[in-house]
Amino acid sequence: MGDGAATVVWDAALLDYDLGGDHPFNPIRLELTMRLARALGVLDGVELHVPEAASDADLERVHEVSYVAAVREAPMASWDVGHGLGTADNPVFDRMHAASSLVVGGTLLAAQRIAAGESLRAVSIAGGLHHAMRDRAAGFCVYNDCAVAISWLLDNGFDRVAYIDVDVHHGDGVQAAFYDDPRVLTISLHQHPATLWPGTGFVTELGSRSAQGSAVNVPLPPRTRDPDWQRAFHAVVPSLLGAFKPQVLVTQCGVDTHEEDPLADLSLSVDGHRATYRALRALAEEHAGGRWLATGGGGYQLLRVVPRSWTHLLATVLDRDLDPATRVPTEWLDTVRRVAPNADLPLAMGEGTDTAFAPWDGALETPVDAAIRDVRRAIFPLHGLDPDDPRD
Numbered sequence: 001m002g003d004g005a006a007t008v009v010w011d012a013a014l015l016d017y018d019l020g021g022d023h024p025f026n027p028i029r030l031e032l033t034m035r036l037a038r039a040l041g042v043l044d045g046v047e048l049h050v051p052e053a054a055s056d057a058d059l060e061r062v063h064e065v066s067y068v069a070a071v072r073e074a075p076m077a078s079w080d081v082g083h084g085l086g087t088a089d090n091p092v093f094d095r096m097h098a099a100s101s102l103v104v105g106g107t108l109l110a111a112q113r114i115a116a117g118e119s120l121r122a123v124s125i126a127g128g129l130h131h132a133m134r135d136r137a138a139g140f141c142v143y144n145d146c147a148v149a150i151s152w153l154l155d156n157g158f159d160r161v162a163y164i165d166v167d168v169h170h171g172d173g174v175q176a177a178f179y180d181d182p183r184v185l186t187i188s189l190h191q192h193p194a195t196l197w198p199g200t201g202f203v204t205e206l207g208s209r210s211a212q213g214s215a216v217n218v219p220l221p222p223r224t225r226d227p228d229w230q231r232a233f234h235a236v237v238p239s240l241l242g243a244f245k246p247q248v249l250v251t252q253c254g255v256d257t258h259e260e261d262p263l264a265d266l267s268l269s270v271d272g273h274r275a276t277y278r279a280l281r282a283l284a285e286e287h288a289g290g291r292w293l294a295t296g297g298g299g300y301q302l303l304r305v306v307p308r309s310w311t312h313l314l315a316t317v318l319d320r321d322l323d324p325a326t327r328v329p330t331e332w333l334d335t336v337r338r339v340a341p342n343a344d345l346p347l348a349m350g351e352g353t354d355t356a357f358a359p360w361d362g363a364l365e366t367p368v369d370a371a372i373r374d375v376r377r378a379i380f381p382l383h384g385l386d387p388d389d390p391r392d
């Protein structure tokens, strides 16, 4: 890469974003990812960039002043502070404001290093908190790091940002933040909203009247597998990026699409996640001058899935791609067995899944083909593309 090495944002303090108890959003998923990446040599010689907490001014790019105040005071308050805080999904925890603003600071640092030309690519695996709304916490997310970073990019020399969200849940908070802004193209592929929280992300959500076509939603049926998921991605995303011509790609790389994820019902594999990261990298090269800001996101199979998938994400960002047949290091397995003695742990970095797919050709054979047709017909004409021509 011409503009220096990729930026990897990391600090152990990011593990303080801990929702406690049996909450599925357990920071062990990040710790085990970094341990696995290190054990495989993915991070050898790589400088880890330590973030600072985002300022109130940066948080208030996308959040209400009253909400930031509520997050700050919630751990000390004996009353209900509202704003979605203190719920089962978003329990109040110690130093909630500090930990949450540090996550935002991490993704912001990634954006700033790309904007300064210090890196073409940057990755913030603790980020991807895409459900946080302007005035409330939602879906385990307190502050929306993706939206803050995009807003900052818009004020610092970028006027076309594409956001691609491959988490199993709809990227509702980021979509809402930029629903009126034609400078930001948000594309979310997710399990169909009729079957999964948050219940939004229908094809008909296209952006506001002044930004029609700037929101794109690809709802997929439960149990969708890698080849169908890949077919949908490639039938929609590359053409839209070609038409939109972004200057930077921001991606939310949630891995709760995996077949073993306990919170949702898509049926992807670690190999499928790896294929998606490689596709996102290629799309950044082809359509965004190579600029790629990758974040983490959801993912609740803490031992078997998240560490492997996000190690592939780190490896892909760093151009150190790992073969799926690579053995999982014994050192890492021993570490995990100390915390989970009876866990059935993976021995290889892939699952032997064939992720090859038949490109969409206009045929209408599966429910996913119908979703592809509906999305293309709703969106493509708004970008000067022919929805029925597979070459577009």
Ligand SMILES: [Zn+2]
Residues within 6 Å of the ligand: 167, 168, 169, 254, 256, 297, 298, 299
């Ligand atoms: Zn999710």
